[in-house]
Amino acid sequence: MNISIKTLITVALATLVGGLLLGWLFFGGSENGTKEEHNHATGIASETTWTCSMHPQIRSDEPGSCPICGMDLVPVDQDQGEVNAMAVSMSPTAMQLANISTEVVGKMRPIKSLRLNGKVQEDxxxxxxxxxxxxxxxxxxxxxxxxxxxxxxxxxxxxxxxxxxxxxxxxxxxxxxxxxxxxxxxxxxxxxxxxxxxxxxxxxxxxxxxxxxxxxxxxxxxxxxxxxxxxxxxxxxxxxxxxxxANLSKVWVLFDIYESDMAWAKKGDLVTFTIASLPGEEFEGQITYIDPVINPRTRVAKARLEVNNKGLRLKPEMFVSGTLEAQLSSGSSDAVIIPKTAVMWTGKRSVVYVKETTGNGISFLMREVKLGSTLGTSYIIEEGLEQGEEIAVNGTFSIDAAAQLAGKPSMMSPEGGPVMTGHNHGGSTTIASKPSIQEQNKKVNVNTKAKEALKPLLMDYLKIKDALVNDDLEGAKKATTLFQDGLGKINMSVFTGQSHQIWMDYSSEAKEAMQHAAHFQNLGEMRKAFQLLSNSMIGLAKSFVPLEKDIYVQHCPMVDNNKGADWLSLSDEIQNPYFGADMPTCGEITETIK
Missing domain, CATH: 2.40.50.100 (RNA polymerase II/Efflux pump adaptor protein, barrel-sandwich hybrid domain)
Known part of the structure; x- marks a missing residue:
């Protein structure tokens, strides 16, 4: 074959150049591409957020264990992040453990059933x-x-x-x-x-x-x-x-209207009432007059009914129990009404937790609301909620605690922020757990404002105790009203640090114990609630020691089917509120809070 050497060299050079060109085309950017891919992966790793499947409020920048339950943290799905970064997430299991329940906000006619007590008097x-x-x-x-x-x-x-x-x-x-x-x-x-x-x-x-x-x-x-x-x-x-x-052919029935209920009672309202000495009979009459001045001692005004006394069956000084189905105003037929248990307040603000459901699960967002008049166990909402929104009505304290731990907006920290309890180690968060009952009952130093706020609350509690000692149900109800008003007026911001959680726990228990006291029909119901209230007040007294004088913890072993019950007293003399006149001296002093 007659192929010249020059031709062979030319073909070889052409092949080499073509191979280099193809290689550059296919693999020329591989080094940079690999570098960019590595940097991208590194960026994703550094942005990964880790959480606990049982406690979604936990957030960490690196893997590890949950500081609450010890489970391994799992990465948050970046494709389905929280819709609102200020909301606190709650898994269904966590909601069940915290006994959280929700309701859809609706509108209804604001009618309040007022329970009234009064007497028959001469006209x-x-x-x-x-x-x-x-x-x-x-x-x-x-x-x-x-x-x-x-x-x-x-x-x-x-x-x-x-x-x-x-x-x-x-x-x-x-x-x-x-x-x-x-x-x-x-x-x-x-x-x-x-x-x-x-x-x-x-x-x-x-x-x-x-x-x-x-x-x-x-x-x-x-x-x-x-x-x-x-x-x-x-x-x-x-x-x-x-x-x-006195001509008794017509008599007056005078009912006590408490200051907090004055907005609901007006002239012309129909009141139905019963009398214990005339069982099975129901009477009615219209309010013809309301005192323009409130009694400064009892904080009530008198509402008058004028009733024809046919047969002279109504006798002066008879006790009367009445019911007034009151409407706040004719223009409030579509008010937003929610249960009292849904509302948390600090004395200055009232907040609720609104439920949000996203692809990532369930979360709750704190929202401030403006409260209107109270309807017994409900509130009228003036501003802050709309019909159709879903809110938490039970377990709100658990949600608020989770929000505080996660640094989200909460009742005491409306702007949110990092959790100040515990320590940070490489980006993970260690959260301080709630103190035990034994720790709560230990004496805690609190400021003067906190002690001054507790003094009238303890005095109102003792008024309830004294009324039960005297078997006075109506007196206990009135004292309970004073206690509830005083509890609602305490600014919880005066309790700081460790004392804040103790106050939140015991005050919520006290509120829950007496929330239905106005509807109790007998001393047995009132005394059962008083037993729960006493447990909370004993805890507060032991933790904060609000008085300069000795406080005695007294115990009767025969209460509650011989299970026993405690109460507080400023006197070392035993006066039993659970048995009253039946066994006034049953009990003993078990502890002195100095």
Whole structure:
């Protein structure tokens, strides 16, 4: 084969150049590409967030163990991140463990059922003071006891009056000269008329020709004697009251309206009421008058019903229990109403937790709301919520605690922020656990403001105790109202550090224990709630020691089917609130909080 060497060299060079060109085309950018791929992977690794499947509020920049349950952390799915970074996530298991339940917000007519207590009283306009028109000595009493019925115009007493005898003698002399001295005659008659004598009585005296020694006092109205003010033989002056007489054909029913319920009661409202001495019967009446001034001691105003008392079945001083179905106003027919258990408050702000469901699961976002009037166990929401939104109604404290641990907005930290408890080690978060009951019962140093806030709360608790000692259910209810008002007014921001969690735990237990006290029908229900309240108050007293004097923890082993129960007292004397008059001294002092 005649191929020149020059040709071979040319072909070889062409092949080498072509191979280099193809190699560059296929693999020329591989080094840079590998470097970029490595950097990208490194960037993803550094941005991975790790969490706990049982406690989604835990967030860490690197893998490790959950500081709460010890489970291995898992990476968060970056394709389905939280819709709202300020919300706290809760797994279904965590919600079940925390007893969290939710409700959809709805609108309804704001009607509040007010439970009212009151008494039957006389109609003040039908009460009359029967006075004597003559001064003298009581010679005879036709009405001798309180409660006797008198009729108008009938004699109720007889009086001997020297002045009246003298006036009659003057009349006899004037009759003799009435033709020549008619003016004198008329003056003598007028003097007797001033003593309420009628013309017929005066004519009878003239006809008889001798003065009357015992003159009758006739009743001015018909009614029942409610007060007897004189006795036989008493000397009385002209105009002095001798009887109080009341017409009971119409009576007043006066109900106590508490200051917090004043917005709901108005003139014209219909009240249905029952009386213990007339079981099975129901009465009704309209409010005709409400006191314009609140009693400064009891903090109540009186609402008056005017009731016809047919058959005199309603007797003054009878106790009455009434119900008023009140509507705040005609323009509030579509108000947003939520349960009280859904609301958390600090004294300045009221917040709820709104449920959000995303592809990543369930989360809750804190939202501040403006509260309107209370409806017993519910609140009217003025601002902050719309119909159709879903909120947590139970377990809100657990959600708030999770939000605080995760550095999300919470009740005490509305702006959110890093958790200050525990330590950070390489990006992982260690969270301080809730103190045990034994730790909570240890004395904790608190500031003066916190102690001052607790003093009136403890005094209101002792008022409940004293009422139960005296078997006074109504007194216990009123004291409970004062306790609940005082508890709601305490600014929880005065409790800082370790004391804050202790206050949150015990105050929520106290609130829950007495939240239905206004509806208790007997002392047994009140005492059962008082037992739970006492457990919380004992914990607060041991932890914060709010008083400078000794506080005694007292125990009765026979309460609750011999399980025993405790209470607080400022006296070392045993006065048992669980048995009252049945066993007033049952118990012993088990501890003294100094």
């Amino acid at each position: 003040e306009r039908l009460v009359y003071s029967q006075s004597s028109h003559i001064q003298g000595r009581i010679e005879k009493l036709n009405v001798n006891f309180t409660g006797e019925y008198v009729r108008k115009g009938r004699p109720i007493a007889y009086i001997y009056s020297p002045d009246l005898v003298t006036a009659q003698e003057e009349l006899f002399e004037a009759v003799k000269i009435k033709d020549s001295q008619p003016a004198l005659y008329q003056a003598a008659r007028g003097k007797l008329k001033n003593w309420k004598l009628t013309d017929r009585q005066i004519d009878d005296i003239i006809s008889s020709g001798k003065p009357i020694d015992e003159f009758p006092i006739n009743a001015d109205i018909s009614g029942y004697v409610t007060q007897k003010k004189v006795n036989l033989g008493d000397y009385i002056n002209k105009g002095q009251s001798i009887y109080e007489i």
